Amino acid sequence: MQNTIEKTNGKLGVLIPGLGAVATTFIAGVEAVKKGIAQPVGSLTQMGNIRLGKRTENRYPKIKEFVPLANLDEMVFGGWDVYSDNVFEAASKAKVLEPMLLHAVKAELEAIQPMKAVFDKAYISNLDGEHVKEAPTKADLARMVMDDIENFRDANDCGSVVIVWCGSTEKYIEVSTVHETIESFEEGLKNNDPAISPSMIYAYAALKLGVPFANGAPNLTVDIPALVELSKQTGTPIGGKDFKTGQTLMKTIVAPGLAARALGVKGWFSSNILGNRDGYVLDHPDNFKTKEVSKLSVLEDILQPEHNEELYGEIYHKVRINYYPPHGDNKESWDNIDIFGWLGYPMQIKINFLCRDSILAAPIVLDLALFMDLAKRAGMSGIQEWLSFYFKSPQTAPGLRPEHDIFKQLIKLQNTLRHMMGEDLITHLGLDYYQDLVEVL
Numbered sequence: 001m002q003n004t005i006e007k008t009n010g011k012l013g014v015l016i017p018g019l020g021a022v023a024t025t026f027i028a029g030v031e032a033v034k035k036g037i038a039q040p041v042g043s044l045t046q047m048g049n050i051r052l053g054k055r056t057e058n059r060y061p062k063i064k065e066f067v068p069l070a071n072l073d074e075m076v077f078g079g080w081d082v083y084s085d086n087v088f089e090a091a092s093k094a095k096v097l098e099p100m101l102l103h104a105v106k107a108e109l110e111a112i113q114p115m116k117a118v119f120d121k122a123y124i125s126n127l128d129g130e131h132v133k134e135a136p137t138k139a140d141l142a143r144m145v146m147d148d149i150e151n152f153r154d155a156n157d158c159g160s161v162v163i164v165w166c167g168s169t170e171k172y173i174e175v176s177t178v179h180e181t182i183e184s185f186e187e188g189l190k191n192n193d194p195a196i197s198p199s200m201i202y203a204y205a206a207l208k209l210g211v212p213f214a215n216g217a218p219n220l221t222v223d224i225p226a227l228v229e230l231s232k233q234t235g236t237p238i239g240g241k242d243f244k245t246g247q248t249l250m251k252t253i254v255a256p257g258l259a260a261r262a263l264g265v266k267g268w269f270s271s272n273i274l275g276n277r278d279g280y281v282l283d284h285p286d287n288f289k290t291k292e293v294s295k296l297s298v299l300e301d302i303l304q305p306e307h308n309e310e311l312y313g314e315i316y317h318k319v320r321i322n323y324y325p326p327h328g329d330n331k332e333s334w335d336n337i338d339i340f341g342w343l344g345y346p347m348q349i350k351i352n353f354l355c356r357d358s359i360l361a362a363p364i365v366l367d368l369a370l371f372m373d374l375a376k377r378a379g380m381s382g383i384q385e386w387l388s389f390y391f392k393s394p395q396t397a398p399g400l401r402p403e404h405d406i407f408k409q410l411i412k413l414q415n416t417l418r419h420m421m422g423e424d425l426i427t428h429l430g431l432d433y434y435q436d437l438v439e440v441l
């Protein structure tokens with residue numbers, strides 16, 4: 001496959017619906033890294049290594065030196081929001097980054113003015129946007145988004161463009177008839193079908209133009225048959241849902257460890273407080289439901305109670321999110337985990353994670369933008385399951401169980417990169433050369 005990866009060609013445009021806390025922390029961070037005043041910590045593409053070949057070969061290049069990713073210097077940013085604040089103003093209001101750092105990249109951030117959003121209050125009742133597109137039908141809105149993308153591409157001289165949804169979480173909906181086929185979806189766009197959400201309109205516009213689309217929120221968006229089909233038809237990579245940060249990140253690190261040692265789990269109570277705008281939107285039950293579904297699936301898929309009734313058959317899993325303004329973006333989470341060991345003796349684990357939500361999410365946006373662009377240049381289309389590593393609720397082909405275990409997700413991601421570059425896949429077996437080494441000693 002190596003020879004078939006197209007080279008990067010000019011700038012990489014990253015377009016983001018939702019220029020809030022996560023998006024502005026991401027953009028300001030990349031600009032600061034470009035200036036050499038900060039490090040892209042948490043970004044696998046920038047700071048991670050990958051082992052190649054046998055352990056005896058001692059080859060551990062940086063991922064960015066191994067695969068042909070776009071350089072940060074080639075990245076340009078734009079986006080849409082229901083508020084007209086430029087990225088400097090929005091970042092200042094989000095209060096994630098210190099004023100000193102923001103002022104060091106002020107000119108770059110001020111230059112990014114959001115385009116008018118596709119917005120529907122029926123999907124996010126806790127927001128009142130005034131910077132919003134108006135058109136008679138959803139089909140017209142999709143056309144307007146396509147124009148935005150093309151204008152941005154031309155104005156910034158971009159060789160390629162990717163979209164990462166960082167907009168607020170939309171209310172919970174399930175897949176319905178209008179989402180089933182490209183034809184029914186396009187009909188629904190013309191008829192203003194209420195089951196087509198704003199995020200789906202952005203996604204449709206992107207996919208029509210062959211622009212990769214990653215979804216950082218738990219709403220369905222590209223996880224509907226019509227848009228999966230369209231992504232294949234137009235040769236476009238898609239991925240989602242919901243950036244894996246904070247409590248769920250911890251859960252997918254700890255749970256595989258418990259399962260690996262055949263320790264039992266009786267209960268897992270997860271509670272969060274956060275005070276940013278995301279928390280405010282999630283304070284509404286319809287929007288919380290979307291997030292809850294995304295967070296709940298994780299444990300069941302890792303522990304697989306149906307295959308191990310004795311250890312996990314009785315697990316009680318509860319997730320709460322509470323809006324608490326004084327904490328701002330500094331989310332605090334508590335996990336109480338009731339486990340049991342040898343002969344059924346009970347034990348407890350308590351995790352109190354004082355995290356920074358957008359600080360954990362920003363490097364994910366960066367990696368997704370770079371990997372989605374790489375996938376497109378490598379001719380990969382449809383669901384990019386190898387990027388499950390970044391998502392709380394990974395999108396998979398229908399009927400396929402998502403993989404939540406972060407270590408398996410990492411192996412899959414790294415093996416995909418090795419495969420793309422024509423390197424041997426690593427199984428960690430090592431028997432083929434272990435015996436030779438023992439004989440030498």
Ligand SMILES: NC(=O)c1ccc[n+]([C@@H]2O[C@H](COP(=O)([O-])OP(=O)(O)OC[C@H]3O[C@@H](n4cnc5c(N)ncnc54)[C@H](O)[C@@H]3O)[C@@H](O)[C@H]2O)c1
Pocket residue numbers: 017018019020021022023080081082083094117118119120124127165166167168169170198199216217218242243244245246276277278281357358360361
């Ligand atoms: N921060 C994290 O750790 C994390 C983790 C997983 C998922 N997420 C998700 O990422 C998204 C962004 O989080 P955030 O903390 O930046 O939230 P935020 O509220 O700060 O930003 C979201 C922005 O989206 C805008 N928006 C809403 N609907 C829009 C639309 N239709 N078009 C364009 N803009 C729209 C809002 O005005 C707001 O500025 C949320 O859905 C959140 O649930 C965040």
